[in-house]
Amino acid sequence: MTGVTLNQTIKRYGQTQVIHGIDLQIEDGEFCVFVGPSGCGKSTLLRMIAGLEETSEGVIHIGARDVTHMDPAKRGVAMVFQTYALYPHMSVAENMGFGLRMNGVPKGEIEKKVQEASNILKLDQYLKRKPKALSGGQRQRVAIGRAIVRGPEVFLFDEPLSNLDAELRVEMRVEIARLHQEIGATMIYVTHDQVEAMTMADKIVVLRDGRIEQVGAPMDLYRDPDNRFVAGFIGSPAMNFLECDFADGHVTHPALSRPLPVAASVPAGLSKVTLGVRPEHIKIDRSGDTCTVDLTEALGGVSYTYLLTPNGDKLIVEEREDQRSATGERIGISVQPERVMVFDPETGLRFR
Amino acid sequence: MTGVTLNQTIKRYGQTQVIHGIDLQIEDGEFCVFVGPSGCGKSTLLRMIAGLEETSEGVIHIGARDVTHMDPAKRGVAMVFQTYALYPHMSVAENMGFGLRMNGVPKGEIEKKVQEASNILKLDQYLKRKPKALSGGQRQRVAIGRAIVRGPEVFLFDEPLSNLDAELRVEMRVEIARLHQEIGATMIYVTHDQVEAMTMADKIVVLRDGRIEQVGAPMDLYRDPDNRFVAGFIGSPAMNFLECDFADGHVTHPALSRPLPVAASVPAGLSKVTLGVRPEHIKIDRSGDTCTVDLTEALGGVSYTYLLTPNGDKLIVEEREDQRSATGERIGISVQPERVMVFDPETGLRFR
Amino acid sequence: ELTGELRIFLDTSNPAPRATMEAMIERFQQQHPDLEIETTVIDREAYKTQIRNFLTADTPDVANWYAANRMKPYVDAGLFEDVSDLWAEAEISDNLGSTKGALTIDGKQWGVPYTYYQWGVYYRKDIFDELGLSEPTTWKEELANCQKIIDSGRTCYTIGTKFLWTAGGWFDYLNMRTNGFDFHQQLANGEISWEDDRVKQTFANWKQLIDMGAFIDNHQTYSWQEALPFMVKGDAAAYLMGNFAVAPLREAGLSDDQLDFYQFVAINPDVELAEDAPTDTFHIPANALNKEAARAFLRFVVSADEQTEINNGSNLGQLPVNAQSSVDADKFLQQGFNMLSSNSPGGIAQFWDRDAPAEMAKVSMEGFQEFMVKPDNADKILAKLERARTRIYDQ
Amino acid sequence: MTVSAELDSESWFHRNQQRIAPWLFLAPGLLFFLFYVIIPVFQSFNLSLYEWDGLGAAEYVGFRNYEDLYWEFSDRDAFYISLKNNLIWLLLYLAAIPAGLFIALFLNQTVKGIRLYKSLFFFPFVISQVVVGLVFTWFYDPTFGLLNEFLGLFGMGPLNVLGDERFVTYGIIFAGLWPQTAYCMILYLTGLNAVDPEQIEAGRLDGAKGFRMLWHIILPQLRPATFIAFVVTIIGALRSFDLISIMTQGGPFGSSRVLAYYMFEVALSEYGFRMGYGAAIAVILFLIMLCFIAYFLWSMYREERRH
Amino acid sequence: MFPKPIEKQPRAAQITYQAMLPLALLLWLGPLLAVALFSVKPEADFTNANYWGMPSSFEGAFNYGQVFFNSDMPRYLLNSFFITVPTVIGAVALSCMTGFALGIYKFKSNLWIFFMFVAGNFVPFQILMVPVRDLTLELGLYNTKTGLVLFHIAFQTGFCTLFMRNFIRALPFELIEAARVEGISEWRIFWYVVLPLMKPAIAALSVLIFTFIWNDYFWAVVLTQGAESQPVTAGITSFNAQFRAAYQLMSAGSIVAALPPVAMFFLMQKHFIAGLTLGAVK
Numbered sequence A, B: 001m002t003g004v005t006l007n008q009t010i011k012r013y014g015q016t017q018v019i020h021g022i023d024l025q026i027e028d029g030e031f032c033v034f035v036g037p038s039g040c041g042k043s044t045l046l047r048m049i050a051g052l053e054e055t056s057e058g059v060i061h062i063g064a065r066d067v068t069h070m071d072p073a074k075r076g077v078a079m080v081f082q083t084y085a086l087y088p089h090m091s092v093a094e095n096m097g098f099g100l101r102m103n104g105v106p107k108g109e110i111e112k113k114v115q116e117a118s119n120i121l122k123l124d125q126y127l128k129r130k131p132k133a134l135s136g137g138q139r140q141r142v143a144i145g146r147a148i149v150r151g152p153e154v155f156l157f158d159e160p161l162s163n164l165d166a167e168l169r170v171e172m173r174v175e176i177a178r179l180h181q182e183i184g185a186t187m188i189y190v191t192h193d194q195v196e197a198m199t200m201a202d203k204i205v206v207l208r209d210g211r212i213e214q215v216g217a218p219m220d221l222y223r224d225p226d227n228r229f230v231a232g233f234i235g236s237p238a239m240n241f242l243e244c245d246f247a248d249g250h251v252t253h254p255a256l257s258r259p260l261p262v263a264a265s266v267p268a269g270l271s272k273v274t275l276g277v278r279p280e281h282i283k284i285d286r287s288g289d290t291c292t293v294d295l296t297e298a299l300g301g302v303s304y305t306y307l308l309t310p311n312g313d314k315l316i317v318e319e320r321e322d323q324r325s326a327t328g329e330r331i332g333i334s335v336q337p338e339r340v341m342v343f344d345p346e347t348g349l350r351f352r
Numbered sequence C: 001e002l003t004g005e006l007r008i009f010l011d012t013s014n015p016a017p018r019a020t021m022e023a024m025i026e027r028f029q030q031q032h033p034d035l036e037i038e039t040t041v042i043d044r045e046a047y048k049t050q051i052r053n054f055l056t057a058d059t060p061d062v063a064n065w066y067a068a069n070r071m072k073p074y075v076d077a078g079l080f081e082d083v084s085d086l087w088a089e090a091e092i093s094d095n096l097g098s099t100k101g102a103l104t105i106d107g108k109q110w111g112v113p114y115t116y117y118q119w120g121v122y123y124r125k126d127i128f129d130e131l132g133l134s135e136p137t138t139w140k141e142e143l144a145n146c147q148k149i150i151d152s153g154r155t156c157y158t159i160g161t162k163f164l165w166t167a168g169g170w171f172d173y174l175n176m177r178t179n180g181f182d183f184h185q186q187l188a189n190g191e192i193s194w195e196d197d198r199v200k201q202t203f204a205n206w207k208q209l210i211d212m213g214a215f216i217d218n219h220q221t222y223s224w225q226e227a228l229p230f231m232v233k234g235d236a237a238a239y240l241m242g243n244f245a246v247a248p249l250r251e252a253g254l255s256d257d258q259l260d261f262y263q264f265v266a267i268n269p270d271v272e273l274a275e276d277a278p279t280d281t282f283h284i285p286a287n288a289l290n291k292e293a294a295r296a297f298l299r300f301v302v303s304a305d306e307q308t309e310i311n312n313g314s315n316l317g318q319l320p321v322n323a324q325s326s327v328d329a330d331k332f333l334q335q336g337f338n339m340l341s342s343n344s345p346g347g348i349a350q351f352w353d354r355d356a357p358a359e360m361a362k363v364s365m366e367g368f369q370e371f372m373v374k375p376d377n378a379d380k381i382l383a384k385l386e387r388a389r390t391r392i393y394d395q
Numbered sequence D: 001m002t003v004s005a006e007l008d009s010e011s012w013f014h015r016n017q018q019r020i021a022p023w024l025f026l027a028p029g030l031l032f033f034l035f036y037v038i039i040p041v042f043q044s045f046n047l048s049l050y051e052w053d054g055l056g057a058a059e060y061v062g063f064r065n066y067e068d069l070y071w072e073f074s075d076r077d078a079f080y081i082s083l084k085n086n087l088i089w090l091l092l093y094l095a096a097i098p099a100g101l102f103i104a105l106f107l108n109q110t111v112k113g114i115r116l117y118k119s120l121f122f123f124p125f126v127i128s129q130v131v132v133g134l135v136f137t138w139f140y141d142p143t144f145g146l147l148n149e150f151l152g153l154f155g156m157g158p159l160n161v162l163g164d165e166r167f168v169t170y171g172i173i174f175a176g177l178w179p180q181t182a183y184c185m186i187l188y189l190t191g192l193n194a195v196d197p198e199q200i201e202a203g204r205l206d207g208a209k210g211f212r213m214l215w216h217i218i219l220p221q222l223r224p225a226t227f228i229a230f231v232v233t234i235i236g237a238l239r240s241f242d243l244i245s246i247m248t249q250g251g252p253f254g255s256s257r258v259l260a261y262y263m264f265e266v267a268l269s270e271y272g273f274r275m276g277y278g279a280a281i282a283v284i285l286f287l288i289m290l291c292f293i294a295y296f297l298w299s300m301y302r303e304e305r306r307h
Numbered sequence E: 001m002f003p004k005p006i007e008k009q010p011r012a013a014q015i016t017y018q019a020m021l022p023l024a025l026l027l028w029l030g031p032l033l034a035v036a037l038f039s040v041k042p043e044a045d046f047t048n049a050n051y052w053g054m055p056s057s058f059e060g061a062f063n064y065g066q067v068f069f070n071s072d073m074p075r076y077l078l079n080s081f082f083i084t085v086p087t088v089i090g091a092v093a094l095s096c097m098t099g100f101a102l103g104i105y106k107f108k109s110n111l112w113i114f115f116m117f118v119a120g121n122f123v124p125f126q127i128l129m130v131p132v133r134d135l136t137l138e139l140g141l142y143n144t145k146t147g148l149v150l151f152h153i154a155f156q157t158g159f160c161t162l163f164m165r166n167f168i169r170a171l172p173f174e175l176i177e178a179a180r181v182e183g184i185s186e187w188r189i190f191w192y193v194v195l196p197l198m199k200p201a202i203a204a205l206s207v208l209i210f211t212f213i214w215n216d217y218f219w220a221v222v223l224t225q226g227a228e229s230q231p232v233t234a235g236i237t238s239f240n241a242q243f244r245a246a247y248q249l250m251s252a253g254s255i256v257a258a259l260p261p262v263a264m265f266f267l268m269q270k271h272f273i274a275g276l277t278l279g280a281v282k
Ligand SMILES: Nc1ncnc2c1ncn2[C@@H]1O[C@H](COP(=O)(O)OP(=O)(O)OP(=O)(O)O)[C@@H](O)[C@H]1O
Pocket: A013, A018, A036, A037, A038, A039, A040, A041, A042, A043, A044, A045, A192
């Protein structure tokens, strides 16, 4: 069993602590994605697992082994870097075989392994080329190949696709997903791309400021976020948040023509809550006139309508192509009560 | 009247011609977006209007003035560059005021104009800073401010947002659109971002290889493209194209359970046509079994299903959140005849 | 029989002396075939700085140098071998008496001489003849001659003071003629103020020449060799120089009919004539490894035959130090020899930069150069020299 | 740091590889540098308190060497002249920077064969200062020098540049400017290559042209090149020795000395060998340079902080 | 591009520019051309005051023959090579290592050691003169090529370290991390990963150091004497003493002495300029 377990891991740079006691369990063979805003500690956490950063406190296990202070090379991990980190003076084959060669693996065996990996990644015809002579996607594939060749128990990816253009990114994304299915190793993947996280992950870890906000399967996070941060972070365009008055199990907001019943169990005595509702769950009610259309953006199949509520809040509504509003038009909105979420306006925690 | 008119403009670099006789009329106050694949000549065309590239042949008018060989500074245009091109050694205020200063505008007046522009762009508190101390979005705003201050008749933008991250890009996009509404000047905007083109433009000019493929309002291009190139270029994910047999006003394709009637007037004698249909216009028919689900990607509100047709063609289908297919599942598809487009497989021209 | 290695350092880098020395060493080699002789010839100017280094490290067995004050620092530092034993040998003591003083410090001898030469005025006889001039003997005649030369569109003297010491020659003569040999030596030894009226008188005399335009222009940019062409071309009529100037002048095409020599004129009738006759010497560094061979070499160098040979007109063209040697028949050597042996009652000086301590020599010769360019600065220059004197001799 | 309970069987060296490795890599170079550069600097400081002729034993004299320097300074003697000349060098040598910029601007074109021109213009920097010195000595030669021929064309001259204490230092500096200008030129040429074309275009749209474009937009972007040019020029000016040694030996009558040459003269030349005194001059020179070194290190430190 | 590309300017400006280029070059290299002219003149031209005219006869072969066969020049040239080449190798080798240590590793004194190298590189080297001379004397290396080489290596290490460290800093650090994850020892990372990537820097630095050392005059004067160990820069002065006022020979000698670095520059131009602008300090 080669899952990865982090126990109260802490990372400090000098005085400043950047990872604050993370507990995390990644199962064997799982595809785990770290997401979070820039600077939240995704890379740091990954590099701690790789052994490239010292762990200040806490324990990291890979499988049953405590690797907390082990040499990176001994941990049975392989890492794919954002910038690929290919050795520019070596051919593709040499790049892939270099680690084995330096560790005294016999030549024949190296060749076999390189061959296998390049088969998987369809790199056969490029083996003799230098990285410079490859496209971005091919380079990334070589970097992955280099990881595969070493037969690690855990693959680590740090934003591997962010240097590729949009089209290639889609392609490689699919390829990595397929690779994971094929070799079934544990993979930990850092990204700040919504789509990558949603489409690739078995499990998403949402980080903020060196702390875990929520861990879960992609659609679970989407449908059932624990707090306002996760709700706002997952999904694009982001969820709308409205500061509402709350009383008697109903929320009121100037944008809503009448109080909306909510099922969530809001603690007694709270008179203000944050209402969260995704753009696609708002329906425009042309008979109403609570909101003003600020701007519309038609993208073809779908269009986004930016609304201004009477108290100046902003709302984004997703409309299907057939309906369309004009700038300045006054309209109402309607929301299905079972689609909204309610958050504590102070802590951001969700009331379920 | 300060529209921009191009008459048979041609650009040559030495022997190679990169702009092949473009005719274009941009109205006063219009927001015109140039799109097209990389290297098609968008930037070149824009720079010819700015006067940064000489026009080899043809005539350019701004308003009533023939500016073809006029000095850039005299044309009454301002340009916002992709890399912002802020002067790194000048403060924000100096950057914005530089053009006026060079033209001998008195100090007090410069200050007033800078103040106005920074009000519009909410840059007031940054006026003393150097560009280095600003975020990407703020820099872009300064670049725009520099353009505003000069009070040009025409604004030129060359991929102004492509260096920003996704979130900021959305924000700035909205801001530029709003700016256009506010000051109402003619704006010409180069981008290769679908969304920007669709949402911002009054008029989109689709370029390919130095020629105009089509000019029109965004939704017109989306709904009624002239040819396969424009159809495939506008809309995301891109339109699906299927090579079909054609006979008797019907197209047949293995993915379709039965021949599909098409309204387009296909020339007599043509037995093959290209069928175009957008991902959001394909409905999945769970009772059918013509296609295999290759992969699905759930993004929350919407998910994309990648299908393999019996003859190996690939199709992307957009599904709303409630429906979802599983990998490997066999399903059928259905398409509404009025939603499809038919193209000449040779020339790519659309049959209407 | 001598064996081992004998390393000789020489500064005779000009082609003729170099060949002479190499030939002499070759003859010594033939006498001692088992000796491995290695000769290093170093550029003459460079040698002057490098001797410091090679006397302390990478030391040769024999090195040439200059007599008098110029060897004093090395003697004081114990870097030269005491060779009084050689001077005690009859062969040397009997025949080299005249130069013994120049090689003696603290009552001991620290090297042997191998050549010396006279200084004096070399002049273009054909020009003198053309202008109806004859060799002057008094300051008055000198000035009169000079005036005539100048009137004929020439200058009287060529000189190149870029490397300073040539100006030292003029000062030697002017001062010795004005104030006498003893005064001159006292000045060199720092015993007399530079602001003394007698020194000022010397400079006043000098100024007479400068003011009348007796010296060529731009001499401060020329080396002594670069000043030769002025004389060769006839732009200048005379050159106060050592006898080594004769060879290049002849080479440049002046025949013995065109070239002649006279002793520097008397200025103050009350002082006896004294001459510059620098002595070049050989020394054994204290750190030498093969001192036995070195001593043999020194004996060989001063032997009467070798002295005759190396100093003859086709070689160094200078005066032998051994009384038993014969002076070459060359007219300049004969004149010089006679002058030094019979017409120099005042004494024989080595040369300003050998008689004065190095630092003083440097500062003062700079002063001379400056004076020759800007004679009006005389007082300033002398004040500066006086300051230098108090500092240098103080230490 | 908590020490892991699990101790590998690996050697101590292996475990501490990352901590030891830098020192092993540094050792040879560092030792060399310490012995030949760093320690000698301090030895020179020490030596400047002694009087030593390089032959016998050194005698401790405290600050007397510096006192002597002070007197020389106040008497306007050699030290004063050297110091003054050094300042002239420092100032005038900086002319290489605008001159280099000018030539770089002149050559920053893409016409045919320009590469060859650029390299030929760079020539003077590659050849030895000794040769440069010789070349210029002849150039200035009062009898046949090209300079006087040239002046003659305009009915001026003749001038004995190297023989006149009013001109000599300027003459040598001018010779030194020749290679130094070539150096600055190459720095600016590469700097100009890196100028952001979009900023130039922005400037054109803003109506900046010609000199104003240069001043407001190009020069600020050439700051790194200017900085480097400044540093190397200052260093070059303070180290100037070769040219003086070749062209004038400090003359006429010592009027072209600079500190670097003077200390050599005092310590190692024919009439010199006052080692302590030379060291004291070196210390003064070092202290002058220290201002620039400190400035340079400081700006480098800021640069490092930013990364 | 600034100034405005000449090809975008009127025809007249283009022609003026094209004409001015060779003129400016002629003026710029005038002194050098004069020396080249001197070096092929017969001696008679100088005695006849024909300094600047055409040579009355072409004596290049004779003059250069004199330089090569009738002087110590060939020896000086050889000395220069034997001083320059080992120095280049030594300084580059040492600084590859120091640059690696300072560029890759994070340790407390890193920046200080680096600054020490930089500061040392900037000291007016005259301050080292006396102690270094004494050190060389003590080591018994005075007046040997080895003594000169050792000092040059040490002094150049300062500059080379500055250069190499900055170069290595600019390499993607991920390369080293990737290698570490693969379990490659530090020494092998240096040898197999970093060193191959430093080739351009090594080339640039080599060319640069070559010219610096070849053109060194000061240390040659301080640490050597005589033809058996002095490089050509110092040699040329004694050569000139030998042929004083024989301008044609002095010119030929100067040209010969200047040629190797010039040739080096032409052959390795790209590296040379890269070196200057990368390291950027002499
Ligand atoms: N060497 C370091 N010294 C001090 N602080 C550091 C260091 N490296 C990273 N940090 C800090 O640690 C925090 C986490 O950084 P990390 O690189 O892990 O973020 P990230 O989530 O990967 O961000 P990004 O999406 O931008 O890559 C940041 O606040 C960063 O400033």
